Amino acid sequence: MATIHELYALIAREIEQIKASKTYKFEVPIESEQDGVVRVDGREVVMLASNNYLGLSNHPKVKEAALRGLREYGYGLASVRFICGTQKIHLELEQKIAEFVGCEDAVLHSSCFAANEAFFAGLLANDFGLANYRDVIYSDQLNHASIIDGIRLCRIIARTTEAKVYPHRNVAQLREMLEADEKEGYRIKIIATDGVFSMEGDLAPLPELIALARRHNALLFVDDSHATGVLGPRGRGTAEALGVFGQVDVITGTFGKALGGACGGFIAGKRELIELLRQKSRPYTFSNTMPPAVVMGSIEALNILMTDTSLVERLHENTAYFRREIKNLGYTILEGTHPIVPIMLGEAALAMDMSVELLKEGVYIKGLWYPVVPKGEARLRAQISAAHTREHLDRALDAFRKVGRRFGVIP
Numbered sequence: 432m433a434t435i436h437e438l439y440a441l442i443a444r445e446i447e448q449i450k451a452s453k454t455y456k457f458e459v460p461i462e463s464e465q466d467g468v469v470r471v472d473g474r475e476v477v478m479l480a481s482n483n484y485l486g487l488s489n490h491p492k493v494k495e496a497a498l499r500g501l502r503e504y505g506y507g508l509a510s511v512r513f514i515c516g517t518q519k520i521h522l523e524l525e526q527k528i529a530e531f532v533g534c535e536d537a538v539l540h541s542s543c544f545a546a547n548e549a550f551f552a553g554l555l556a557n558d559f560g561l562a563n564y565r566d567v568i569y570s571d572q573l574n575h576a577s578i579i580d581g582i583r584l585c586r587i588i589a590r591t592t593e594a595k596v597y598p599h600r601n602v603a604q605l606r607e608m609l610e611a612d613e614k615e616g617y618r619i620k621i622i623a624t625d626g627v628f629s630m631e632g633d634l635a636p637l638p639e640l641i642a643l644a645r646r647h648n649a650l651l652f653v654d655d656s657h658a659t660g661v662l663g664p665r666g667r668g669t670a671e672a673l674g675v676f677g678q679v680d681v682i683t684g685t686f687g688k689a690l691g692g693a694c695g696g697f698i699a700g701k702r703e704l705i706e707l708l709r710q711k712s713r714p715y716t717f718s719n720t721m722p723p724a725v726v727m728g729s730i731e732a733l734n735i736l737m738t739d740t741s742l743v744e745r746l747h748e749n750t751a752y753f754r755r756e757i758k759n760l761g762y763t764i765l766e767g768t769h770p771i772v773p774i775m776l777g778e779a780a781l782a783m784d785m786s787v788e789l790l791k792e793g794v795y796i797k798g799l800w801y802p803v804v805p806k807g808e809a810r811l812r813a814q815i816s817a818a819h820t821r822e823h824l825d826r827a828l829d830a831f832r833k834v835g836r837r838f839g840v841i842p
């Protein structure tokens with residue numbers, strides 16, 4: 432048994448160990464708004480690490496809408512939704528985001544993390560009047576932590592739930608698992624996947640997953656956090672990019688990335704499912720409502736996107752430009768179309784040292800290494816934005832040329 436004094440000593444030792452294993456996460460504070468360039472230590476640096484894909488974080492119209500929200504609807508509501516935390520603007524945002532992602536209805540949560548924690552238990556903890564049943568969730572191996580935790584939580588709350596992990600994007604393997612399970616007589620089957628995987632910038636094979644789900648009576652759940660506002664000609668997400676818009680059963684996502692970058696999440700799907708989740712989601716029932724300024728800012732972000740695709744187009748152009756030019760410098764990237772551009776380096780120490788040097792040369796970028804990605808696959812993750820001008824991107828590329836040569840990574 433540890434005394435409280437000993438407990439704190441153990442905690443301190445744990446922190447030292449995190450530092451020794453080089454997995455300690457340091458924060459580099461920025462001194463400006465989020466934008467294509469930001470101020471760090473009084474210097475302007477090109478931001479290549481944010482999820483501010485469309486530059487809406489400090490868009491004048493979004494800020495103005497948020498101010499209007501603050502003035503007209505107040506700072507906060509001091510209530511969960513169902514007590515007295517619902518304003519008309521919350522309902523308006525739910526309708527708007529549902530339409531945007533191609534679903535019938537949507538329910539807001541305080542974050543997408545909360546939405547994913549809510550969804551699985553909110554659905555599978557209902558017996559629906561049945562006595563003997565088992566449910567199963569098939570989950571992509573590289574799914575986001577919030578999906579993994581959502582499934583874990585569900586398995587504790589609803590012990591009738593089983594979880595099976597399929598290899599990353601491996602449709603053939605998933606098909607085999609579903610076929611083998613036909614005889615099991617599961618009540619509810621869910622296939623759960625990220626729309627875009629944040630470490631790789633690659634897309635879930637949605638057309639194939641939709642076909643599999645239909646064939647095996649499974650519900651397809653897609654967390655489109657890195658794709659809403661990003662992928663597809665209108666920014667409607669992974670389904671739009673892959674030609675299957677409106678065919679995904681359940682979509683979760685965030686207002687904390689492309690759609691203004693403040694906070695808040697949602698679950699979208701069929702009307703009756705959303706109505707049930709409003710009753711059964713514990714994070715929805717027991718956690719505060721979204722603040723009016725953020726709701727109004729998010730509505731405005733969607734209004735901008737629904738009337739004008741120029742930001743999405745600029746994002747796609749910038750992404751194609753950066754992907755082409757970073758390869759021309761001699762770097763190896765993971766091929767794709769998403770503004771997440773993984774620049775592969777191999778060793779963790781190299782990624783770590785290069786990110787430090789790049790910051791000195793005016794580029795804010797983060798490295799990823801084991802255990803976040805497999806050993807030997809350390810990388811820098813660049814994230815491109817519509818907020819970048821061509822000049823910003825060229826400045827970043829210049830720094831990549833200089834630092835890459837210094838480290839002998841490129842010729």
Ligand SMILES: *Cc1c(COP(=O)(O)O)cnc(C)c1O
Pocket residue numbers: 541542543544545575577625629654655656657684685686687694695696
């Ligand atoms: C960022 C992200 C989340 C978390 O969203 P929050 O709204 O910040 O909680 C969840 N899922 C995926 C796939 C993400 O990329």
